[in-house]
Amino acid sequence: xxxxxxxxxxxxTPTGTADARTVVDLTxxxxxxxxxxxxxxxxxxxxxxxxxxxxxxxxxxxxVLPVVLGIVVVAVSFQIANPKFLSPLNLVNLFEQSTVYMVxxxxxxxxLLLGEIDLSVGLVMAISAAVVAKLVQPNGLNWPWWAAIIxxxxxxxxxxxxxGSLVARxxxxxxxxxxxxxxxxxxxxxxxxxxSLVSIGNSRFTNEVMLYxxxxxxxxxxxxxxxxxxxxxxxxxxxxxxxxxxxxxxxETPPRSLTAMKIVLMTVAGIAVVAICNVNxxxxxxxxxxxxxxxxxxxxxxxxxxxxxxxRFGRYVYAIGGNPEAARRAGxxxxxxxxxxxxxxxxxxxxxxxxxxxxxxxxxxxIIKTANSYVLLAVAAAVIGGTSLFGGRGxxxxxxxxxxxxxxxxxxxxxxxxxxxxxDIVVAAVLLAAATVDVLSRRGAPxxx
Amino acid sequence: xxxxxxxTPTGTADASMAVDLTxxxxxxxxxxxxxxxxxxxxxxxxxxxxxxxxxxxxVLPVVLAIVLVAVSFEVVxxxxxxxxxxxxxxIFGLSAVYMVxxxxxxxxLLIGEIDLSVGAVALFGxxxxxxxxQQPGPAWPWWAAILxxxxxCGLIGALQGTLTARLKIPSFVVSLxxxxxxxxxxxxxLGGANGNVTVSSSAPNQRVIYDMVQGLIxxxxxxxxxxxxxxxAGTALWLRAAARRRQGLVAPPVSLTAIRIALVALxxxxxxxxxxxxxxTALVTVxxxxxxxxxxxxxxxxxxxxxxxxRFGRYVYAIGGNPEAARRAGxxxxxxxxxxxxxxxxxxxxxxxxxxxxxxGQYSTNTADPGQLVLYSVAAAVIGGVSLFGGRGxxxxxxxxxxxxxxxxxxVSLLNLGTLATPLExxxxxxxLLAAVLVDVLSRRGTGxxxxx
Numbered sequence: 004x005x006x007x008x009x010x011x012x013x014x015x016t017p018t019g020t021a022d023a024r025t026v027v028d029l030t031x032x033x034x035x036x037x038x039x040x041x042x043x044x045x046x047x048x049x050x051x052x053x054x055x056x057x058x059x060x061x062x063x064x065x066x067v068l069p070v071v072l073g074i075v076v077v078a079v080s081f082q083i084a085n086p087k088f089l090s091p092l093n094l095v096n097l098f099e100q101s102t103v104y105m106v107x108x109x110x111x112x113x114x115l116l117l118g119e120i121d122l123s124v125g126l127v128m129a130i131s132a133a134v135v136a137k138l139v140q141p142n143g144l145n146w147p148w149w150a151a152i153i154x155x156x157x158x159x160x161x162x163x164x165x166x167g168s169l170v171a172r173x174x175x176x177x178x179x180x181x182x183x184x185x186x187x188x189x190x191x192x193x194x195x196x197x198x199s200l201v202s203i204g205n206s207r208f209t210n211e212v213m214l215y216x217x218x219x220x221x222x223x224x225x226x227x228x229x230x231x232x233x234x235x236x237x238x239x240x241x242x243x244x245x246x247x248x249x250x251x252x253x254x255e256t257p258p259r260s261l262t263a264m265k266i267v268l269m270t271v272a273g274i275a276v277v278a279i280c281n282v283n284x285x286x287x288x289x290x291x292x293x294x295x296x297x298x299x300x301x302x303x304x305x306x307x308x309x310x311x312x313x314x315r316f317g318r319y320v321y322a323i324g325g326n327p328e329a330a331r332r333a334g335x336x337x338x339x340x341x342x343x344x345x346x347x348x349x350x351x352x353x354x355x356x357x358x359x360x361x362x363x364x365x366x367x368x369x370i371i372k373t374a375n376s377y378v379l380l381a382v383a384a385a386v387i388g389g390t391s392l393f394g395g396r397g398x399x400x401x402x403x404x405x406x407x408x409x410x411x412x413x414x415x416x417x418x419x420x421x422x423x424x425x426x427d428i429v430v431a432a433v434l435l436a437a438a439t440v441d442v443l444s445r446r447g448a449p450x451x452x
Numbered sequence: 453x454x455x456x457x458x459x460t461p462t463g464t465a466d467a468s469m470a471v472d473l474t475x476x477x478x479x480x481x482x483x484x485x486x487x488x489x490x491x492x493x494x495x496x497x498x499x500x501x502x503x504x505x506x507x508x509x510x511v512l513p514v515v516l517a518i519v520l521v522a523v524s525f526e527v528v529x530x531x532x533x534x535x536x537x538x539x540x541x542x543i544f545g546l547s548a549v550y551m552v553x554x555x556x557x558x559x560x561l562l563i564g565e566i567d568l569s570v571g572a573v574a575l576f577g578x579x580x581x582x583x584x585x586q587q588p589g590p591a592w593p594w595w596a597a598i599l600x601x602x603x604x605c606g607l608i609g610a611l612q613g614t615l616t617a618r619l620k621i622p623s624f625v626v627s628l629x630x631x632x633x634x635x636x637x638x639x640x641x642l643g644g645a646n647g648n649v650t651v652s653s654s655a656p657n658q659r660v661i662y663d664m665v666q667g668l669i670x671x672x673x674x675x676x677x678x679x680x681x682x683x684x685a686g687t688a689l690w691l692r693a694a695a696r697r698r699q700g701l702v703a704p705p706v707s708l709t710a711i712r713i714a715l716v717a718l719x720x721x722x723x724x725x726x727x728x729x730x731x732x733t734a735l736v737t738v739x740x741x742x743x744x745x746x747x748x749x750x751x752x753x754x755x756x757x758x759x760x761x762x763r764f765g766r767y768v769y770a771i772g773g774n775p776e777a778a779r780r781a782g783x784x785x786x787x788x789x790x791x792x793x794x795x796x797x798x799x800x801x802x803x804x805x806x807x808x809x810x811x812x813g814q815y816s817t818n819t820a821d822p823g824q825l826v827l828y829s830v831a832a833a834v835i836g837g838v839s840l841f842g843g844r845g846x847x848x849x850x851x852x853x854x855x856x857x858x859x860x861x862x863x864v865s866l867l868n869l870g871t872l873a874t875p876l877e878x879x880x881x882x883x884x885l886l887a888a889v890l891v892d893v894l895s896r897r898g899t900g901x902x903x904x905x
Contacts, residue, residue, distance in 0.1 A: 120624065169886070175893050176840055178566065178624045179830070183889070186827050186882030190875035198871060368874075375823065379632050382625070392625055422644070427636035435629040438621045 049260040069440065070388050070404045077408055081415030088415055091282035095294065098276075099218060101410025102296045103128075103358050107377055108384035108402030108409075109307055110351035115385055116311070116324045117344045118394025119170060119177035122378050124352040126188040127162055129374035131155040131356025133195040136203050136366050139210040148213040156353040162188065163349025164342060171341035185375065192371045202365040217299070218361035221292035224281040230298070231277045239266040296358060300403065303354060307347075307399040320344060324395030376427070383434035384409045391441050409433075493707040513891065514836050514852045521856060525863035534863055538731035541742060545665045547858025548744040549807045553829035554836065554850030554857075555755050556799035559792050561833055562759070562772045564842025565616060565623035567793060569608075569630035570800040571825030575815075576634045577605040577801025578808040579641050582649045582815050585658050594660040598805060602798045608634065609797025610790055617789035635822050648816035651808070658813070664747060665809040668740035671728040677746070678720045686713040744806060748851065751802065755847035758795075768792060772842030803829075824878075831885035832857045839892050853888075857881060 060068055081088040107124055114121035138144050138151035146154075166184050170177045203211040222230065242262055249256040280293040311317035319340045322330040331337050356374075363370055388405025390397025412433065416426045490496035504512055525534040533539060553570055560567040584590045584597035592600070612630050616623040639645060651658035653666070669677065689709055696703035724741055732738035759765035767788045770778040779785050807825075808815045836853025838845025864876050 122628075169890075173890065173893055175886075175889050179834075179840060179889050180886065182568075182827060182830070183882045183886035186824075186878050186885065190877070190879030190882070193875040193878070194872070372821075376632075379628060382628070386625075392622055422639075424636040424639035424645075427632050428640075431629045431632035431636065434632070435615070435621075435626065438625045438629070439615070439619060442619055442621050 049258050049264075052258060052261055067389055067401065067404055070401065070408060073387065073408050074404065074411065077411040077415065081411065081418070084415070085418045088418060091279050092284035093414065093418065094279050095284055097407075097410050097414045098280075099294055099296060099362070100414060101406050102300045103355055103362060103406075104377070104380050104384050104409045105300055105403045105406030106303055106355035106358060107352060107381040108388065108406045109303060109399050110348045110355060110402075111378075111381040111385045112307075112390050112397055112399060112402050113320070113344045113348040113351065114177065115382075115390050115392060116320050116394060116397055117341055118324045118327065119341070119344070120382070120392075121166070121181045121345065121348045121352075122178055123162070123166065123181040123185040123188060124348060124355075124381050125375045125378035126185045126192065126371070127159050127349045127352040128356040128359055128377065129192050129371050130162070130188055130195065131159050131353035132360035132363070132366060132370065132374070133192055133201070134158055135214065135357055136201045136360045137195055139203065139208075139214060140201065141205070141208045141210070146210070148210040151210070151214075152357055155356065156350055159349045159353030159356065160346050163346040163352075166349070167342035167345025168338075170345060171338040177345075185378075189371055189375065193368050196366060196368050196371075198368075200365055200367050203360060204364040214357075214361050215364065216295060216361075218294070218296055218358060221280070221290070221294045224292050227277050227281060227293040230293070231273050235266075235270050235273055238269060242266060299358070303351065304399055304403055307351070310347075311399060316340065316343065321395055324393075326395075379434060380409050380430060383430060383437060386437040386441055387433065392438060393441075491705060493705050493711075496705060496708055511837055511849065511852055514849065514856060517835070518852065518856050518859065521859050521863065525859070525866070529863065529866045530868060533866060536731075537726045537729040538738075539862070539866070540726050541731065543855075543858050543862050544727075545742060545744055545810050546862055547855045548665060548748050549803050549810060549825075549854075550828050550832045550857045551748050551851045551854030552751055552803035552806060553800055553825060554832035554854045555751060555847050556796045556803060556850075557829045557833045558836075558838050558845050558847055558850045559755070559759070559768065559799075560623070560796045561830075561838050561840060562768050562842060562845055563789055563792050564772045564775065565789065565792075566627065566830070566840075567609075567612070567796050567800075568624055568627040568826050568830075569612065569634060570627075570796065570803075570829050571820070571822035572631045572634035572638060573605050573608055573797045574800040574804030574807065574825060575820060575822055576608070576638050576641070576804065577601045577797075578804030578806075579638060579649060579815050580604050581661065581801075581805045582651055582808055582813075583641065585651060585661060586649065587655060587657070591657070594657050598661070598802075601805065602801045605801030605804075606794045606798035609794040609800075612797070613790035613793025616793065617786040623793075631822060631826065638822070639817055642815070642817055645817055648814060650815070651813040653813065661805065662809055662813040663743055665742060665744045665806055666812065667743040668727075668738070669743060669746075671740050674724050674728055674741040677741075678724045681749075682713075682717045682720050685716055689713055744809075747806070751799065752847050752851055755799075759847060764788065764791065769843055772844070774843075800829075824881075827885065828857050828861075828881055829854075831881050831888060834892055835884060835888040839896065840889060841892075841896060857884070860884065 060066070078089065087093055107128060110124045110127075111121060114124075132155075134155040135151045138146040138154060139148055162184065166177075166180050169175050169180045203214045205211050206215075221227075242265065246256050246259070246262045276297065277293055280297070281291050283289050283291045285291075311320060319330065319335045322333065322335055323337060323340055327337060359370075359374065360366060384405035385397065385402050386392060386405070387408050388397070388401030388403070390401045390405075409430065412429060413426060416429060421429075490499050504510070522535060526532055553574060556570050556574075557567060578601070581597045581601035584592040584600055585594055590597075608630065612623075612626050615621050615626045639647070642649060651661045653659050653662045659667075689712060693703050693706070693709045723745065727741040727745070728739050730737050730739045759768060767778065767783045770781065770783055771785060771788055775785060807820060811819055832853035833845065833850050834840060834853070835856055836845070836849030836851070838849045838853075860880055861877065864880055865873065867873070869876060
């Protein structure tokens with residue numbers, strides 16, 4: 004059904020409505036905001052800001068609030084069911100496991116924002132994992148680990164470019180292109196992996212160790228704290244200086260107390276994560292420190308947030324997702340932006356594939372089925388996080404938060420010895436519930452076609 | 453946004469298939485396709501050729517593709533084994549599943565939606581039917597078990613249809629969730645990852661289900677049945693055309709009706725002849741038409757009647773062609789859409805029962821991959837000529853597309869490709885699906901009815 008909305012609603016334009024709870028999202032594009040300002044941006048005091056925010060939540064545009072509540076509910080209920088759930092060991096496991104879902108959800112968000120869907124992200128992930136693992140095999144091609152990663156990501160981007168061109172230029176429906184693509188990639192994956200087991204777990208080879216450590220390596224606790232301090236210092240100063248500069252130039256700026264609160268929240272969250280990760284979680288010996296994948300996910304999150312919120316490309320993505328015809332008439336090249344959206348989705352799925360290879364260590368053709376089932380998790384994570392299925396609404400951070408919910412559900416049910424098919428049933432129910440919430444909240448907004 | 457004349461639900465008569473001779477007269481009066489006005493065979497063929505060239509090629513591409521696939525596999529398979537009677541009958545059995553699933557998918561595609569859960573729902577329906585005839589166990593009579601399974605599936609479809617039609621959640625998301633949900637429930641019903649359920653050919657009640665694909669009709673009965681079917685269909689065709697002519701309505705030329713009847717008879721004789729060749733060994737005789745062929749024909753007949761000759765069918769085409777126009781004409785979009793999903797899932801359930809029968813009455817978690825089944829059924833429908841954009845397609849397209857997919861799947865497996873065999877099972881249908889959609893998109897482009905920006 005192509006229900007092309009006839010009226011462009013001001014609330015949906017790519018202003019990147021600033022979000023109170025997430026620091027990285029404080030990125031209302033000033034030139035657009037001048038035309039069409041959400042009430043939060045005009046708020047002069049913290050009280051005004053909170054009132055404006057509450058009004059927005061009640062009008063249906065609840066941002067990350069539902070998913071944050073979801074995380075709390077998941078954490079509390081599983082902790083009651085099994086006291087091990089919130090133990091440092093399990094929490095670090097949960098973070099690690101969730102990172103793959105998070106990155107894959109961030110991939111899917113590129114397609115969803117455009118009003119399309121990419122059902123092949125799971126298999127693109129599997130292809131990337133297979134290529135990386137295959138290229139570094141010491142008795143095979145024996146490539147350096149970084150070259151393997153680059154080639155795998157390029158291969159994924161090429162897949163995305165082909166699928167994106169079919170969707171954008173030939174106007175084939177995206178779900179069918181990516182469904183056919185998924186099937187072809189399934190065959191390609193079997194060819195790449197061959198019949199044998201491909202492992203990156205041999206500690207005698209540096210290249211394999213580097214890949215292995217992406218998922219299983221961790222910083223020394225002291226280094227973790229130093230990194231945190233540097234990160235918070237840089238991000239906090241950046242935020243503060245930007246607001247100060249905006250204020251100096253007389254632009255709309257959030258109240259000072261809000262900026263301070265954001266920095267404090269960020270610091271508290273950061274300290275909590277590092278403190279949990281630095282607890283010794285080994286039964287014997289010592290395993291402690293922040294896993295490498297946490298900063299890796301943060302880098303992907305930051306890069307895609309900047310791309311979507313602060314660049315022309317990002318604004319075009321939101322414009323097309325909000326109203327393709329309006330975007331076209333405004334001079335946006337729909338085929339180019341759509342193709343790039345699919346390229347970025349596949350590229351990000353490729354990054355998830357590198358994490359996935361590192362996580363699985365030993366790859367057989369069985370991973371292809373596993374990876375394929377992750378598509379649903381990616382869509383579910385993105386939608387649970389607050390990204391709309393109808394395009395034009397959502398942010399990269401939604402993928403991270405939604406991925407954490409999915410990871411929490413998987414991990415929690417697994418701890419309770421629930422069988423995998425029952426977990427699938429629960430995830431399906433969560434996906435349908437999230438889609439229903441998405442649809443119902445859209446209905447409140449005036450642009451529901 | 454413009455309704456194309458060739459797209460309206462007049463059921464544009466199709467030269468090559470007898471069952472399609474179903475132009476709704478009241479619609480035809482308003483908006484007549486050229487073939488309907490043709491007075492002679494020559495005029496008719498010219499009008500048909502014009503339509504094909506304008507992009508609305510009907511079943512022509514898929515029929516050509518079936519011929520092409522048959523010839524090329526016959527040439528490349530070792531010992532030219534592809535067209536042996538035993539292989540052809542095996543392909544009928546395998547394709548029957550895809551045919552029924554493709555017909556299920558067709559009705560949802562016709563309203564411009566998609567159902568990605570048909571594979572999982574089909575397997576679920578099959579397992580339910582198999583479970584209900586178990587002895588010891590519920591030990592229901594076979595017909596009650598089949599009806600209950602179809603009702604279960606219909607209910608699932610109604611639920612998914614309600615979410616799509618009333619809550620307006622996109623159908624691919626609803627059915628994607630349904631796919632995951634019922635893939636999981638399927639394993640639970642089967643009793644875990646190693647669970648299985650079997651119907652035996654030695655228990656009389658279970659044997660009916662076992663025989664749906666595996667059972668064979670005695671050759672003599674096959675010939676008699678063919679004579680009856682062709683006689684009845686031919687007489688009906690002839691009488692209807694004569695009645696129309698008598699009442700001064702537009703009717704196809706007499707020669708065309710005769711050619712159609714001859715074609716039906718010819719295809720029927722060919723199928724029965726191939727099936728009655730003894731394809732067993734020196735010791736065991738295996739001959740006769742498999743039961744699954746009349747079963748598929750009945751489903752095809754029912755779907756064709758429903759879509760081409762009832763008000764429901766016309767509403768389905770109307771919604772698929774232009775939902776807003778249908779709504780303004782007073783069609784209840786929500787009700788028709790919900791029914792379409794319910795009927796799709798019920799038909800899929802039948803496909804699942806056939807699937808279990810095809811695998812010698814055994815159902816396990818490894819019997820079939822629900823995801824692959826969905827892809828095959830969507831591919832079969834689209835290859836057959838059903839448009840992904842709604843409003844264009846017929847049940848017979850699902851049957852022809854299913855035959856093509858089944859033929860390709862089996863042909864590839866005959867090729868002895870070694871390590872390439874498994875990957876090609878995925879790559880070939882994926883490529884075929886994309887090619888079919890590409891043809892669909894390009895042919896729609898000519899008609900000016902692609903609504904996407």
